[in-house]
Amino acid sequence: MPLLEKAAPDARVITVSSGGMYTEPLNKDLQFGENNFDGTQQYARNKEFRLSGNLRSNDEGADTVIWLALQPKEKLTSGSFYFDRAEAPKHLKFAGTAASHGQIGSIVDSLRSICGI
Helix, strand or coil, X not given: CHHHHHHCCCCCCCCCCCHHHHCCCCCCCCCCCCCCCCHHHHHHHCCCCCCCCCCXXXXXXXXXXXXXXXXCXXXXXXXXXXXXXXXXXXXXXXXXXXXXXXXXXXXXXXXXXXXXX
């Protein structure tokens, strides 16, 4: 971020996700050693879950991303999740998708181990 801010003081990074993130909790079994592979679950875990007939058009999918890029940064909350041009919860109540910092750290450690870092 420091180099990006040096190049353009009002720069920002916009990370994009899909509603699929609401359907599956984080899972440390990254290589399916404990459970069988389930393609649908894996898509959801990777935030790329798609249901036939429920996809947005390209314009609809790009709308909030473009809106975020054009907003003055004072109007946005860094680290927030936005949906349809509005701040939205990162997890749905009772969906079981919220994760602790410890769970996230454990998955990051697993990824580093898999990658040999």
